[in-house]
Amino acid sequence: MSGPVARLAGLKVGPAQSEPSGDFGLIGLAVMGQNLILNAADHGFTVVAFNRTVSKVDRFLENEAKGKSVVGAHSIEEFCAKLKKPRRMMLLVMAGPAVDDFIEKLLPHIDAGDIIIDGGNSHYPDSNRRTKYLAEKGIRFVGTGVSGGEEGARYGPSLMPGGNEEAWPYIKDIFQSIAAKSDGEPCCDWVGDEGAGHYVKMVHNGIEYGDMQLICEAYDIMKRGLGMSYAEMGDVFAEWNKGVLDSFLIEITRDVLRFNDDDGKPLVEKILDAAGQKGTGKWTAINALDLGMPVTLIGEAVFARCLSSIKDERTRASKLLSGPTPKFTGDKATFLKNLEQGLYASKIISYAQGFMLMQTAAKQYGWKLNKPSIALMWRGGCIIRSVFLKDITSAYRQNPDLENLLFNDFFNKAIHTAQPGWRDVIAFAVQSGIPMPAFSTALAFFDGYRTKDLPANLLQAQRDYFGAHTFQIKPEYANDKFKVGAYTHVNWTGRGGNVSASTYNA
Numbered sequence: 455m456s457g458p459v460a461r462l463a464g465l466k467v468g469p470a471q472s473e474p475s476g477d478f479g480l481i482g483l484a485v486m487g488q489n490l491i492l493n494a495a496d497h498g499f500t501v502v503a504f505n506r507t508v509s510k511v512d513r514f515l516e517n518e519a520k521g522k523s524v525v526g527a528h529s530i531e532e533f534c535a536k537l538k539k540p541r542r543m544m545l546l547v548m549a550g551p552a553v554d555d556f557i558e559k560l561l562p563h564i565d566a567g568d569i570i571i572d573g574g575n576s577h578y579p580d581s582n583r584r585t586k587y588l589a590e591k592g593i594r595f596v597g598t599g600v601s602g603g604e605e606g607a608r609y610g611p612s613l614m615p616g617g618n619e620e621a622w623p624y625i626k627d628i629f630q631s632i633a634a635k636s637d638g639e640p641c642c643d644w645v646g647d648e649g650a651g652h653y654v655k656m657v658h659n660g661i662e663y664g665d666m667q668l669i670c671e672a673y674d675i676m677k678r679g680l681g682m683s684y685a686e687m688g689d690v691f692a693e694w695n696k697g698v699l700d701s702f703l704i705e706i707t708r709d710v711l712r713f714n715d716d717d718g719k720p721l722v723e724k725i726l727d728a729a730g731q732k733g734t735g736k737w738t739a740i741n742a743l744d745l746g747m748p749v750t751l752i753g754e755a756v757f758a759r760c761l762s763s764i765k766d767e768r769t770r771a772s773k774l775l776s777g778p779t780p781k782f783t784g785d786k787a788t789f790l791k792n793l794e795q796g797l798y799a800s801k802i803i804s805y806a807q808g809f810m811l812m813q814t815a816a817k818q819y820g821w822k823l824n825k826p827s828i829a830l831m832w833r834g835g836c837i838i839r840s841v842f843l844k845d846i847t848s849a850y851r852q853n854p855d856l857e858n859l860l861f862n863d864f865f866n867k868a869i870h871t872a873q874p875g876w877r878d879v880i881a882f883a884v885q886s887g888i889p890m891p892a893f894s895t896a897l898a899f900f901d902g903y904r905t906k907d908l909p910a911n912l913l914q915a916q917r918d919y920f921g922a923h924t925f926q927i928k929p930e931y932a933n934d935k936f937k938v939g940a941y942t943h944v945n946w947t948g949r950g951g952n953v954s955a956s957t958y959n960a
Contacts, residue, residue, distance in 0.1 A: 476502035476525055476537040478628050481556060482546035483510050486600070488518055489608035490546065490573075490632065495522040497631040502526075504533040506547075534563035540594075541568040542625055549574040557584065566592030569621045573600045577737060578649030578656060585617045585648045594621035597648075599655020601836035602634065610634035612836035613642035614658070614828070616651025616821075634835025636844070641834040643827035650821045654828055657808050660738030660752040662837050663731075664804040665703050667755035667892040672797050673707070675879070679780045679886050680789065684720040688712040690790060698798050698868075701840030729759040738811070745818060747811045750899050751804040754891040777887035789882070792875030798842075799872035800896035805846060806859040807899065826850040860903070869900065919946040 480491050483505040491501045491514075503519070504527040505511050511526040527533035534541060541564055545556050553572050560570060570593060572581065581597030588595040599614035606612065613633045615625065622644045633642035645651045676682045676690065688711035695704045715721045735756045742749035761768070782789070809825060816823040829847040832838055849862040859865045880897055883890045902908060917923040924943045927936035936942055 474536050474538050476500050477542070478502070479504070479527075479533055479537045479541065479543040480546060481505070481533070481543065483514055484546065485604050486607045487546040488514060489604055490544070490600075490611075491524055492518065492522065493608055493610070493632045494628060495519070495524050497628075499523070499628060499631075500525060502533055502536045504528075504530065530559045531563050534560065539565060539568065540624055541565070542571070542628065543569065544571040544573050546573045546600075549576040549580075553580070553584070557588070561591065561593070564593065567594065569594045569596060569624055571596040571598055571615075571621075571625065572652075573598050575599075575655070575659075575732070575734060576649075576652050578653040581617065581649030581652045589618055594618040594624075596621050596625065597652040598629075599645075599651050599658060601655065601658060601832075601838075603837065606634065606835045610641070610835050612658075612831050612834065612839070614645050614651045614654045614831055615642070616645040616654070617648060619644065619647065634839075636830065636833035639830060641831045641836070643824060643831060645828065645831075646816070646821040646823045648819070648821070650816075650819075650823060653815060653819075653821075654812065654823070654831075656734050656737050656741070657812055658832060658836060658838060659734035660749070660755075661804055661808045662703075663735035663738075663755040663759070664751045664892060665701075665801065665838055667758050668751075668797055668800050668804070668896075669703060669707050670758075671883075671890045671893055672793055673711070675793065675883055675886075675888050675890065676790075679882065679888055680782050680786060684711050684723065694794055694797075697794070698842065699794065699801075699840075701842065702837060703840075726765065727762055728765045729762045731756070731759050735759075741815070742811050745811065745814050747807070747814050748899060748902075749807045749811050750895040751800065751807060751892050754895045758891055778885065780886035780888060782882070782886075789879070792878050794875075795872035796876035796879040796893055799869050799876045799900075800893050801842060802859065802865055802869050802872075803896035803899055804892075805842075806865075809846075809859060825856075826854060860900075873900075915946070918943055 477499040478494055479502040480487055480494075481504045483491075483503060487505075491503055494501050500523040502525045503511055503514060505514075508528045511528065515524060515526045525536055527536055534543075537543065543560065543564075545553055547553060547556060553574060553576060557570060564570075570588060572584065572595070576597055578597070581595075584597065585595045594617070596615050596617040598616070600607065600611050601614075602611035610633055613629050615622070615629060626644075629642045630640035633640040635641065645654050673687060676687050682690075688708050691704055691708035691711060695701070695708060710722050711720065713721050715724065735752060739749065739753040739756050742753065812823055812825070812828070815821065826847055829843050829850055833840075833843040833847060845864055846859065849859060849864060850856055853862070856862060860869060876893075876897060880890060880893055883893070914923075914925040918925050922943045924941035926939065926941060929938050932938045
């Protein structure tokens, strides 16, 4: 008998150890792991470090962590023995089997009540499973999203913890200390049960896909539609970063566009236009389809990356398929203002869709998601951090049960103000043959969402005609034959109005 059960029974397991000194343990010494350890040490915590390749522990202690409150471990058993109880242990290893493998290695050496934290980009169903599995063994599991890249990990990431809520009082001090701060508030709070933390990180990454695609479309229309130089485009993004679009992604786009290679030419122009992806955007789009939520912008952003990846086929198509040649004749300054507003409006739609998805997931999975805290967590430290998220935080603090961001007065006014310019930019892109799938789908969603009667009535009739899938009648047209709430099938091939109807209880 070993592990939590043995300790609960009062049995000793393993050799005697010196008094444990570690406040926090971290497994996985890639750059993210090293930087989180240094961050925690800077905030007064003693951190125990372990890596599968043990020699990396010694190199880390001799170099980056020299002189800091970091303790090395050369085995899982030593790692666990050096941690104070309840042990707080974070895994920063590749998502998937490696996480389960380390969990199983930890179990023989830890006690009931200890806490295992998965800080990788795990898929939320895996975190659901691990939370339940470890709870049965008396271990508290936390799946946390970590965003902000290497710099965020070192100086303040956005942290999105979820899982076994019993763990939160024990990890709150560490997490909120090392997290980024926005207006003095930590960009970290408890998200929800089971895989909620990794779910919110998944949606964050999906929104990140959307933001990046929107920026790329704005760049493309400036470059091909307006014929602007890279220096000019860099100046536009610099100006945008002073207003409503002030954000990390706008800031780095400014820097990328201004960066020249050794020959003086913009480096970005030389980069192959075939985008990579690691799957979190795809997970978001798939989950949106599973839940029946129209998260169209993230979906288009994923498909845009897929389209970019078939570079050879697009090159062949460019020689066979023709379209209009862009020719801009208007006022450039006015158009750029419209483009800024169109980008802002499209971002509003993307975030509205993201929160719609999280709201639906909370109901579907029985989670209690804290929407104001989620917006706050994204305000600093993470890739999508922006001034814009301060307004979202405010909207959900005013009304935590807000049905949709577009129903908030601030965002309602913002999107109506942006609407004329938004439409003008997309119309010019269509006439010029420049694809703007994310801009376009954002506007299409807006127009569909504000439409009381969509053409889906015809679609339902078609489905009933060829497959007897039934339909429901509008309340104002209900009668003895077509009852409100009932599902009805009719014989659509009837002549002269002699239509037979079969009604089924709803």
